[in-house]
Amino acid sequence: MIPIDVQSAWQGTSDCRGCGIRAMVLFADLTEADFAEIHAPIDNLAYKTGEHFVLEGDRAQYIYTIRTGVAKVARNTADGRVRIVQILKAGDVAGLEAVLSPTYESDVIAATDIHVCRIPTSVIKTLSVKSPRLQAQLTQRWHKAVKQAGDWLADLNFGSARRRVANIILKMRHDDDPSLTSLFSRHDMGAMSDLKLETVSREVSYWIKQEALVPKDRVGRLYEITDLRKLEQACEA
Amino acid sequence: MIPIDVQSAWQGTSDCRGCGIRAMVLFADLTEADFAEIHAPIDNLAYKTGEHFVLEGDRAQYIYTIRTGVAKVARNTADGRVRIVQILKAGDVAGLEAVLSPTYESDVIAATDIHVCRIPTSVIKTLSVKSPRLQAQLTQRWHKAVKQAGDWLADLNFGSARRRVANIILKMRHDDDPSLTSLFSRHDMGAMSDLKLETVSREVSYWIKQEALVPKDRVGRLYEITDLRKLEQACEA
DNA sequence: CGCGGCCTTGATCGCACTCAATTCTAGTGG
């Protein structure tokens, strides 16, 4: 268990009404009357790459909305290894199970430096009864989580190493510029797809040799996709 | 696309108030007033082993509650194969995405002869606004689906064939008699764990040789678990 | 400059896949 230093992470109390990404988040279509029902503070926190801000088994008192950055959701398997089961980006929610479960069911770790809104479950519980708009947003998040879990299983964890890595490369494309893709460490990519880091490295190298991928940095994280078709074909092969 | 013969499946309109398994299902804690709001017929249907009663891509107009039997939820991967991503038993809900999505996102297939209640999404949509009790039940179903998806990924799709098959054997134990386990066809077990059917067969044989499993039929489906510890140890190895 | 972390590449090994043959069951029809 890695202790979280909340003091260093704290960035201030959130002003949800003036939130820059409110259109994307849970509170997207709340009314003035709804906001008046929020009685517990919603805090704005920052975490550095690698910090765990949700821990499996911990008491679940908050849910988190990702404002900026990327987080990875991990579970510890019975045989002691770590499995990455989901990736969260801006607008996504971490720790949704806090609404129902007394404890969190997975770890959530900052994959980049990250800003999050921490919302007490009490706010969600009281508001969701009064606001069908929040209720609808919550249901959409659940739905998205289920759908992504199925995709994850069907895409990243099925077939040859070549297919799996090609799928990761495509899954990690930037939303704003789809010709770019930001990969995790080879070890993390292995944890996403049940491959060893050496195998992942070999497959990334393979796509570079195929001229489907061009490195944009010297540490093996940012790449330009130069031949989308080759990658997509590998996913269907 | 396999056409569904609704006529042959139809077993009558359901009387939810008198339902034998109501305590387990979506309508568990509805009140009389809630039931009065149900204006579309809820039908009781029966399907035979192997029948598809929800099809990926079809218009999503109903959700289904499993009354008796077992169903498998399958997705078709980009490379044309079939992946089993969930197992549904009595009380579970199939096609929950119908509430939000215009089409179903996976196939649901009867794994045994099966009885289901078919509930129009209109009933869910109108009732859930009026009844926080139904809303809570729905959220619980979503939560369960997400949790199980994570388990599936972490347990059945990680590590050696030995570990995966041991996990399946344990996952398929009977709720009422945990010393018994009912397996699917070797092909389906492979689709659950991303293994070939021959590998699955070899691993089942291995556990029989280890005297952890004793066949109770002659077709390789029903087994008694005689050494739980060996199986559990393999899952943690 | 040395150190540690991460990525890459090479060589070898072993597990799961592939191809193939056999057995068993259930179902069908003579």
Next chain:
DNA sequence: CCACTAGAATTGAGTGCGATCAAGGCCGCG
């Protein structure tokens, strides 16, 4: 009742892919 068939499970032999073990390079940092 038996012959025949189709589908499923089992078992064997050989292959290949990804794991393992190992070495070397690159980068950031003190």
